[in-house]
Amino acid sequence: MxxxxxxxxxxxxxxxxxxxxxxxxxxxxGVLSEPHFAADVIVIRVYRVLSQLVWxxxxxxxxxxxxxxxxxxxxxxxxRDAVTDxxxxxxTTLWVMQDSVQVAHSRPERARLESASEDGTEPSMxxxxxxxxxxxxxxxxxxxAILAKIPRRExxxxxxxxxxxxxxxxxx
Numbered sequence: 502m503x504x505x506x507x508x509x510x511x512x513x514x515x516x517x518x519x520x521x522x523x524x525x526x527x528x529x530x531g532v533l534s535e536p537h538f539a540a541d542v543i544v545i546r547v548y549r550v551l552s553q554l555v556w557x558x559x560x561x562x563x564x565x566x567x568x569x570x571x572x573x574x575x576x577x578x579x580x581r582d583a584v585t586d587x588x589x590x591x592x593t594t595l596w597v598m599q600d601s602v603q604v605a606h607s608r609p610e611r612a613r614l615e616s617a618s619e620d621g622t623e624p625s626m627x628x629x630x631x632x633x634x635x636x637x638x639x640x641x642x643x644x645x646a647i648l649a650k651i652p653r654r655e656x657x658x659x660x661x662x663x664x665x666x667x668x669x670x671x672x673x
Contacts, residue, residue: 508537508648516542516647519549530569532577539648540584543640547580547595548573550635556599557631575602583637584644593638598630606638 510528514521524545527533532548533541551573569577576597583589588606596603596614603626605611617625 506539506648508539508541508651510535510537512648512651513537513541513545515651516644517545517549519545523549532569539644540581542644542647543584543637544577544581546640547577547635547637550633551576551597554597554633559599572597572599572602579604580635580637584641589638589641591638591642593636593641595635595637596627597633597635598627604637 508516510524511521513533514524517523524533524537524541527545527548528535533544576595579595579602583593583595583604586606590606592608592611593604593606594611596605603614605614614626617623617628
């Protein structure tokens with residue numbers, strides 16, 4: 502992971518591939534805080550998906566604003582934690598269910614979640630559940646290359662001097 506460089510809201514949006522309104526909305530409701538860092542890119546990608554997810558047995562009106570549910574908060578925290586977790590690999594997967602969130606860092610861990618017991622007596626954790634699988638390990642793995650492509654702007658110099666002369670005062 503790159504060092505903890507600060508990112509603008511626009512840089513987070515560009516890196517996440519979302520409109521900047523998603524970032525501002527996430528800050529407004531407390532999903533993200535300022536200043537922004539690389540982990541926020543992953544969090545905003547997960548937030549965008551989860552904010553639009555409607556479970557089959559829990560219909561919601563799209564025209565109403567909704568507070569974040571516990572399962573959404575748990576998934577967002579798990580995604581943020583995965584960015585700095587030393588166990589995270591490109592294989593890391595975030596499973597989001599209505600009542601729990603699971604993170605699997607390898608194919609064998611994913612298989613344990615997805616498969617019944619070897620003798621077939623115990624069902625898998627995911628049997629008879631609706632679950633969303635997010636490839637956060639790949640997103641995290643791609644993050645340094647994405648952040649490297651985002652142009653960095655230098656602070657504008659002389660803005661105060663220009664604003665003083667444009668307000669009617671003459672430079673001395």
